[in-house]
Each structure stands twice: as C-alpha cells, then as structure tokens.
Amino acid sequence: MTVSPSRKQPDAESSLSTMSHEHDHDHTDPPSDIELRVKALESLLLEKGLVKQDALNAIIETYEHQVGPKNGAHVVAKAWSDLPFKQALLENATATVADLGYVGRQGEHLTVVENTLDIHNLVVCTLCSCYPWTLLGLPPVWYKSAPYRARAVSEPRAVLYEFGTVVPEHKDIRVWDSTSEMRYLVLPERPAGTKGWSESQLQALVTRNSMIGVELARPGAEEVK
C-alpha cells in the first residue's frame, strides 16, 4: 500500500488527461519544480505556525495505516453473511457502518447500492474525486483521471470492459455521479462457490475495485464461469 518516503517519482502520476506512467529519467535527477514548490510551501507554513508537524504526520498516518479498503471489505462480507445487517445497510448506510466504527471525513453521508442479477452499479465523481474515504481510503489515480471521469457516465460498458468486466446487455448499468456530499459504495454480488464461508474468508474476495463497481468480487472456490 505504501511507498517509502525516500522513493522519488515526481512525475509518476502524470497529467489528468494522458495518464502515462512512463518515466525514463534516472532517480538522481535534481528535484522537480513541483517538489520544490511543495517543499517551500511546507517550510513556510511550518515556520509561520500555520500547520504543526505532528498534525501532518497524524493525517498521513491515518490514511496510510488506518483507513482503507479493508473497512469496506468488512462491511461487504458482513452484508453477505448477515441479512438483517444487509437490510439495515441498504436502508441507512451511514448509521449502520457508524455502528462498526466507520465514521469521519468523506464518509459523513453514505448510500450503499446493491448489485443484483439485473443491476450493475458503478461509482464516479465527474466533477472532482468524491469517494467514500471512511470505507475505501483515498481514491486510486485512475478514479481521479480524466478518462474515467469523462467516460464512466457516457460509456460505462466500454469502461468496464477496460477493467476486464463484461456486463451482459440485459443488465441495467446504474452509474452514480457523486455530485453532493453523499458518498456511494457498491455492494457486489456474493460470488458463487462460497456457501458456508466465514465472514473473514468472504472478506478476502472483496476488492476495492468491486466496491467502486469496475470489477466483480473475486470468484469463490467452485466458480466455473
């Protein structure tokens, strides 16, 4: 999940529109313009007392080590195992996941949408990068990129295909554009071949991408399709 602080790839996340991940420089290059700008800004803010170093560390630590997709996977596996919990989750997700301790920034208001035999859900934020941090952590680069934000609403089947996900023609694809502070999480279909599996076994099948809706959950033991 994390990279060491010494690793330098200043242009690894390139522009919103091209999404190229190539970098042909060696890592002894002088610091990039952006590195210097961020460094200068951080030094200024610390020196003037507008931010405190321990607060910066606490913020980073929270998202590198505490909040992440394992939270969402816990919720999904529990919903697969516990019908009353699932019903409560679909009715009032915010309160239901708060009972499990999942509260906080970018998870103040939550809606869970369920994939079924007839419905496939997909989440996007066309205007920025809204994402259920409390359950999934910080969004991946592709989620924030122009191609995904532009095309998820207009050609969801093509986008899903790029993730290797084929949604049959008869299924209604529902794309949720996160324009308000309501955050959306997909409840994937429980995979076949998981009868009698424990919650923790099920949890291992729940990927981050399946909770955004670009993929299905991992197959169970006897999956034959």
Added chain:
Amino acid sequence: MNGGHDLGGRQGFGTVNAEPESEEPLFHAEWERRIFALVLATGMLGQWSIDESRHARERQNPADYLRHSYYENWLVGLEKLLEEKDLVARIEQDAQCFRVPDAADARKILRKGDPTLLPDSTQPRFRSGDRLRVAKRQQAGHTRVPTYVQGANGTVVNHYGTHIYPDQNATGQRAGAHLYCLRFEGSELWGSESFSQSVYVDLWEPYLEEIR
C-alpha cells in the same frame, strides 16, 4: 462554472489505463504525500469550506487544469487560497489568530467529519417519482450541477433532506437547500443507442425545474 473539471461525457481522453489494484501505492511521490497533508491541515484552520477549496482548483485555465496531475491541482488551489485569505500576513500580525490543530486535534477532526445535512426548515418542492428538468445555467461561480445533465429530464428517486448548498458555500455563505437524487436514462443523455444504462446524479432544488 463549466471549467476543465466538468468532465462528464467529454470525449478524446483515451482509455482508463488503471494500475493493478494490488500494485498501486497510495502516493506516487513524497511531494504528493506532503501536499495531501498540507491541504487537510490548513483546511482545519476553518478559513475556507470544502466548496471554496474545490472552486480554487476549478478556476484555472482549463488547459492548465487538465495538464496538471491531480495533486498538482491541489497545490494550485492551496496556493491560491493562502494568498486570497492572506493567512501568512494575518498570523504574522497576531500569532494567536488561528487555532492550529496538533496531532490529537487533527485525528479528532478527521473522525468527526463535516456533515452537510442541516435541519429541515422548509418543505421540499419535489418528491420521489416526480419528472423534472435540470435548468440550463451559465454561471461563473462554483456549482455542482454537471453540464451533461443540464436541460435533461430525470426522475426523482430520493430526497436526502436539506444539505449545505455548494453554490453559496463556495462564497462563504452557509445556507441549505433540498437535495435530491435523480435518475437519467442513458438515451436521454447520450442518444438512443445508450440503452440499459442510466446515471444517478445528486442535485439541489435550485438546479431543478418543472417540465413545462
């Protein structure tokens, strides 16, 4: 405003090219980690709202917005807000003028979040099942109604209550408006070949009008 950020339905950006989930680091460079923390920490000073913060990133030349990486836009937005709100000069004049969070405060603030639901003081104009049109707007300020639904007809599927209205919140006025979720058929937005697909969009009451 419909700047470079208003991307829904735009063409020409190519394929998504996602990094595999298991291989993607949370940050791709140390400066990304630093700017992420700086944006959150300065936001905790309470000198701007999330919508002012979004608007600061959006009001760039669209070519710049699209050329920049995601966290570069965060940096641009933060530099702009610090300058406009004059934070450095203000703290130089009065070292006590802001309550600057330490680690414990920061953790508390992250855990508390910032709910936007306000008490309902007015009746909603619309209800589930209503067929409505999204008004066409060409306004200069921040808004959360994407261009691609403007002028389109949709159906109300949910009323989320009264939430802070972003268009005003971006100018420092904290007021509420009823928030709805509307379903738009793919064929309504993208043409008759876009069958068995729909888009659900959260829209505040001022964005919506009855179909005449």
